[in-house]
Amino acid sequence: MTKKQTIQLFEEKKVRTVWDDEQEKWFFCVVDVVEVLTESKDPKGYIKKMKQRDPELSKGWGQIVTPLSVQTAGGPQRRAKGQASVT
DSSP states (O other): OOEEEEEEEETTEEEEEEEETTTTEEEEEHHHHHHHHHOOSOHHHHHHHHHHHOHHHHHHHHHHOOOEEEEOTTSOEEEESOEEEEO
16 A cells, blocks of 8 residues: 655645545545634644543544644654544
8 A cells, every 4th residue: 555645735724634645535634623613722622622522423433534644843654643634
């Protein structure tokens, strides 16, 4: 599976992405997207509260998001939770 990692800008904020050649899909870091859309200072906490408030979302979270390797602020790749594909 060939993957290409890039950082997209949305309203001047960074959103980590991965292109999967095999599936022909972009995958976006959910934490980055939530941070941009909600302007939250703690996007991981925001997601946690969102899942607590919506039991159906919490149950289906593993089907919605897929862990992928993404760039971190320090540069090295790591396996991160909270990646979702957009087709």
